[in-house]
Amino acid sequence: xxxxxxxxxxxxxxxxxxxxxxxxxxxxxxxxxxxxxxxxxxxxxxxxxxxxxxxxxxxxxxxxxxxxxxxxxxxxxxxxxxxxxxxxxxxxxxxxxxxxxxxxxxxxxxxxxxxxxxxxxxxxxxxxxxxxxxxxxxxxxxxxxxxxxxxxxxxxxxxxxxxxxxxxxxxxxxxx
Numbered sequence: 431x432x433x434x435x436x437x438x439x440x441x442x443x444x445x446x447x448x449x450x451x452x453x454x455x456x457x458x459x460x461x462x463x464x465x466x467x468x469x470x471x472x473x474x475x476x477x478x479x480x481x482x483x484x485x486x487x488x489x490x491x492x493x494x495x496x497x498x499x500x501x502x503x504x505x506x507x508x509x510x511x512x513x514x515x516x517x518x519x520x521x522x523x524x525x526x527x528x529x530x531x532x533x534x535x536x537x538x539x540x541x542x543x544x545x546x547x548x549x550x551x552x553x554x555x556x557x558x559x560x561x562x563x564x565x566x567x568x569x570x571x572x573x574x575x576x577x578x579x580x581x582x583x584x585x586x587x588x589x590x591x592x593x594x595x596x597x598x599x600x601x602x603x604x605x606x
Contacts, residue, residue, distance in 0.1 A: 431462065431463045431464070431465050431466065431467055431469075431470065432467055435463075435470050436462050436463045439463065439470070439477060442474070442477070443477040443478075443480075443481055445484065445525060445530070446477050446480060446481065446528060446530060446531050446545075447459065447531055449530055449532070450462070450531075457532055457533070458532060458533035458535075458544075459531055459532065459533060463534045463535075464534065464535040464536065465534065465536045465541060465563075465568065466536065466567075466569050467568075467569065467570075468566060468567045468568045468569045468570045468574075469536075469541055469563055469566060469571070470571065471571055472541065472559050472562050472563055472566060473534070473541075473543075473559070476543065476555055476556065476559040479555040480528065480529055480545075480548075480552055480555060480556075481528060483527065484521070484527070486524075487517070487521040487524040487525075488521050488524075490517050491514070491517040491518050491520070491521040494509060494514045494517045495514055495517075495518075497509050498514075499514055526547075527549070528547075529545035529546060529547050529548040529549075529552050530545060530546045531543065531545055532544045532545055532546055536563075536568065538582045539564065539576045539577075539578075539582030539583055539584050540560055540564050540582075541559060541560045541563035543556045543559060543560065563584065565584070566584060567584060567586035567589055568583055568585065569585065569589045570586060570588075570589065572586040572588075573586060574586045574590075575590070577590050
């Protein structure tokens with residue numbers, strides 16, 4: 431993935447990519463996001479889903495902190511410091527639940543998104559994103575199919591023709 435796109439994802443989702451520049455003895459993220467640019471949107475949506483509970487808790491805390499204790503919020507209700515503290519605790523709790531990317535790469539023509547500290551719900555999101563990658567051109571993000579010449583890639587018709595690739599026969603037989 432282009433450096434600018436890699437950096438954009440890391441900046442937008444710093445908790446997921448907090449180990450992005452850690453040494454290779456700790457994570458494979460030191461090599462960056464090793465996919466084609468065409469999967470940027472898949473990764474952006476996936477990270478947004480992985481981040482959603484934290485972002486909601488953060489937005490609530492920031493709103494309550496801005497309103498301030500003793501002031502009116504939601505029409506007529508006075509806000510207490512206890513409510514602000516509870517919102518902060520919830521935000522901190524959700525922050526700890528955000529999975530940390532260990533490696534993001536292409537393998538056998540599909541996205542691989544490896545994480546630490548994920549829930550079953552997180553793995554469902556990851557599984558969906560990985561499945562979408564098998565139907566999305568790695569180069570441009572258009573609908574694609576798996577092609578091979580010994581190296582598997584998912585390409586749209588235009589990029590496959592450009593590269594002179596042949597579609598995997600197995601996929602034609604299975605209707606993939």
